[in-house]
Amino acid sequence: MANWVLSECGLRPLPRIRIYSKPRNALASNNNNVFKIRTLPGSKANSFGSSFKVSTWSRDRNWVLLNVSAPLKVAITSEDDKDKGTINGVNGMEDVGEFDPAAPPPFKLADIRAAIPKHCWVKDPWRSMSYVLRDVVVVFGLAAVAAYFNNWLVWPLYWIAQGTMFWALFVLGHDCGHGSFSNNPALNSVAGHLLHSSILVPYHGWRISHRTHHQNHGHVENDESWHPLSEKIYKSLDTVTRLLRFTLPFPMLAYPIYLWSRSPGKKGSHFHPDSDLFVPNERKDVITSTACWTAMVGLLAYLSFVMGPIQLLKLYGIPYWIFVMWLDVVTYLHHHGHEEKLPWYRGKEWNYLRGGLTTLDRDYGWINNIHHDIGTHVIHHLFPQIPHYHLIEATEAAKPVLGKFYREPKKSWPIPFHLFGILIRSMKQDHYVSDSGDVVYYQTDPRLYGPSKSD
Secondary structure, three states: OHHHHOOOOOOOOOOOOOOOOOOOOOOOOOOOOOEEEEEOOOOHHHHHOEEEEEEEEEOOEEEEEEEEEEOOOEEEEEHHHOEOOEEOOEEOOOEOOOOOOOOOOOOOHHHHHHHOOHHHHOOOHHHHHHHHHHHHHHHHHHHHHHHHHOOOOOHHHHHHHHHHHHHHHHHHHHHHHHOOOOOOHHHHHHHHHHHHHOOOOOHHHHHHHHHHHHHOOOEOOOOOOOOOOEHHHHHHOOHHHHHHHHOOOHHHHOHHHHHHHOOOOOOOOOOOOOOOOOOHHHHHHHHHHHHHHHHHHHHHHHHHHHHOHHHHHHHHHHHHHHHHHHHHHHHHHOOOOOOOOOOEEOHHHOOHHHHHOOOOOOOOOOHHHHOOOOOOHHHHHHOOOOOHHHHHHHHHHHHHHHHHHOOOOOOOOOOOOHHHHHHHHHHHHOOEEOOOOOEEOOEOOOOOOOOOOOO
């Protein structure tokens, strides 16, 4: 059952792009028709969406079949109401009505890439290592201070601070896995193993599965982490499992389970070289990382004898679980919880760009610098080879191209308490997606937390 508890600069004008009439997510018409049906993914009706197919025709093309699972509520807009300044918020494009996040973007990945300054792609290994040195010094400094005072007024503050620093170490190892740490694969591997093994993460096993996540972001079935449950799978779960999956804090403690058994509906382990996650030529990498992980477990066992299990729990065990919560909260919120429901894709509707544009940036206040601007997530997902210290500049340069496809994060106070409200709301609303349709939205089970008031 635990497996189901689971489920990451100069500006240049965008060239004018010609919009062709082939419809994708709405009813398009020829010049004799004046109405267009548009889905409203942010409407309340989205909680009980329906799956439908629509056909349309024009003189210049054959019948086109759309397969969309969308809210019941639609808006009818006139062709004469176009604002010829922008389309989907992108400069120089004609606006066809209310912004539709599921519409194919009027720009290409190459357009975004071209807007990002060349120096943002440059990796500086010395700068990367300086962040490692900074974080390691802070980690050992915090442990030394906590052990020295050994005071119950100090321990809770230490646990929060050290758990956050463990999360910062993970982010640097994450950069090693993407190759954004340096251009030297050997340096990336050594630094990645030291950083991730120290916090009980199998470096290569995670690196490979995370690569799968990036390559399939926004795909209902093929995404690797925090992908939605289909309605059929959701309804096959017993009540207790559903509650665990969508009741805090349980989903935020899922990462170690994910490492052992992956996400719902998927087989394999990050530790086993013969897992479905890996191809044969990755076997040695996985064995190496599992051996490093095992060595860290052995070191912790030795330290428990040297300093006692309670002291080890206070110094390492509790901060580890704070780190796990950070990881699960951040990775979840980068793909869930927007005020307006965002699409997930299947089949021919999915492509790398459309999937990546459903990711979200988040502002973490003071924590932004501590965890290496991992909240600047949209550009990271599209171009994971950009070093973290260039992500903010790259994002600012890309915004004019992205237009409304970029969703400005809510500004945070020094401590990002506002994210808890977003997390709770998403857990209450984002339960499953339709079994059919190539463009689908999260739906809500009104009976999950008991009978609805209307019953």
